[in-house]
Amino acid sequence: PPGSCQAEDGELTIGGCRVTELADRFGTPAVVVDENALRRQARAYTQALARYWPNSQAVFASKSFPCTAVVRVMVEEGLGVDVAGGGELVTALAAGADPAKIVVHGNAKTDEELAMAVKAGAGTIVVDNFDDIDRLERIVTTGHQRVLLRVIPEVDADTHEAMVTGRRDSKFGLAIPQAVEAVARLRTSSRLRLEGLHVHVGSQLLATEPFRRSVEAVGGIAELGEHAVYDLGGGLGVRYTYEDRPPTIDAYVRTLTDAAREHLPAGARLILEPGRSLVAGAAATLYRVVTVKPGPRTLVAVDGGMADNLEPMLYGQRFEATLASRIGGGEPCDLVGRHCESGDTLIRDVPLRDPRVGDVVAVPVTGAYCYSLSNNYNGARRPPVVFCRDGEARAVVRRESYEDLLRRDVPPAGNGGSAR
Numbered sequence: 078p079p080g081s082c083q084a085e086d087g088e089l090t091i092g093g094c095r096v097t098e099l100a101d102r103f104g105t106p107a108v109v110v111d112e113n114a115l116r117r118q119a120r121a122y123t124q125a126l127a128r129y130w131p132n133s134q135a136v137f138a139s140k141s142f143p144c145t146a147v148v149r150v151m152v153e154e155g156l157g158v159d160v161a162g163g164g165e166l167v168t169a170l171a172a173g174a175d176p177a178k179i180v181v182h183g184n185a186k187t188d189e190e191l192a193m194a195v196k197a198g199a200g201t202i203v204v205d206n207f208d209d210i211d212r213l214e215r216i217v218t219t220g221h222q223r224v225l226l227r228v229i230p231e232v233d234a235d236t237h238e239a240m241v242t243g244r245r246d247s248k249f250g251l252a253i254p255q256a257v258e259a260v261a262r263l264r265t266s267s268r269l270r271l272e273g274l275h276v277h278v279g280s281q282l283l284a285t286e287p288f289r290r291s292v293e294a295v296g297g298i299a300e301l302g303e304h305a306v307y308d309l310g311g312g313l314g315v316r317y318t319y320e321d322r323p324p325t326i327d328a329y330v331r332t333l334t335d336a337a338r339e340h341l342p343a344g345a346r347l348i349l350e351p352g353r354s355l356v357a358g359a360a361a362t363l364y365r366v367v368t369v370k371p372g373p374r375t376l377v378a379v380d381g382g383m384a385d386n387l388e389p390m391l392y393g394q395r396f397e398a399t400l401a402s403r404i405g406g407g408e409p410c411d412l413v414g415r416h417c418e419s420g421d422t423l424i425r426d427v428p429l430r431d432p433r434v435g436d437v438v439a440v441p442v443t444g445a446y447c448y449s450l451s452n453n454y455n456g457a458r459r460p461p462v463v464f465c466r467d468g469e470a471r472a473v474v475r476r477e478s479y480e481d482l483l484r485r486d487v488p489p490a491g492n493g494g495s496a497r
């Protein structure tokens with residue numbers, strides 16, 4: 078299958094660990110991660126950038142898999158961290174990120190979050206709107222804060238509607254005329270130092286052309302000098318299904334840097350902020366079959382679903398799946414979740430070989446935006462994250478407990494303060 082799971086002697090493995098053993102030991106649903114695969118992806122970025130544009134920095138879009146262990150791996154590999162909000166900032170700092178390499182994002186950053194970022198010494202804050210400028214000018218009272226300005230490149234991209242961010246009507250960044258105005262304003266600011274521009278066209282893009290055009294667009298907006306910074310965002314697509322053919326990281330970086338040579342100053346510093354392409358393929362989600370219902374198409378219901386993976390429901394994302402002990406195709410089934418929603422179908426029409434109650438099912442390529450969007454619907458406890466490497470497995474996030482679910486509920490007055 079796509080991603081990091083492998084077939085060894087008819088048994089599915091990840092990071093050298095047998096998937097059925099992982100399910101027994103850590104329970105299901107569980108997110109299992111091939112740690113070496115995370116590192117390989119990170120190195121593919123650092124090596125391609127070193128080759129094609131050494132004056133550059135890759136930063137991990139932590140929204141794609143926000144937990145300290147994953148961020149720590151990226152930090153160890155030399156990446157900076159892109160944070161969208163106070164929670165991701167706290168996670169990045171807990172993971173040991175160098176504040177100078179933190180890039181702060183958000184289209185509605187609050188005073189509190191901006192103050193946290195400034196206090197933490199975040200190297201770069203991406204200004205999204207004029208109110209960001211007003212707020213930062215109030216908050217930064219000593220020294221300078223380095224900022225980038227996010228511009229809307231007016232580039233369309235062929236991906237899901239909800240993942241297109243570069244169009245004229247995008248809620249992220251400023252349209253070109255306003256961006257030009259914001260540049261003028263930032264140039265006169267005594268506290269904010271405009272270093273360059275940011276652009277991001279969308280996510281899960283399987284073609285390189287929109288990226289090339291975004292560089293062209295951003296190059297024409299303002300004269301920012303020979304050493305300006307250009308943060309070109311993330312967005313490289315990954316292989317979810319057998320049919321997907323995304324560009325390689327090397328080809329993607331080459332496209333961007335070729336375009337940069339044509340449209341940006343030779344002394345420019347480039348930042349890339351990949352998320353999905355770093356983490357998606359490294360992880361798989363393990364479930365156990367709870368019931369098999371015959372019908373026009375066999376329904377295979379598992380012990381997870383839209384609480385641990387919202388991608389099919391939100392974006393129509395297609396995944397593959399296999400049984401851990403009977404790998405590969407069989408009769409087409411619908412793999413459905415356990416939640417009280419008809420929309421809770423993980424994969425329609427997926428071939429599974431003779432599925433039975435108790436079987437372990439693996440859905441590969443669930444490293445990006447699955448754990449991030451996991452939730453407690455129907456009282457689901459969010460799954461553990463398990464790192465697997467060279468045959469050794471360790472939990473890096475434990476499963477949520479029932480107590481965790483009750484922890485924030487405030488007990489009624491008058492019962493001695495105990496809810497349990």
Ligand code: LLP
Binds near residue numbers: 277281311
């Ligand atoms: N930089 C910015 C400013 C972003 O907004 C994003 C993703 C990235 C970088 C990383 O993009 P990536 O390399 O992961 O494509 N929740 C959606 C995806 C949303 C992407 C949000 N922004 C999903 O589940 O598919």
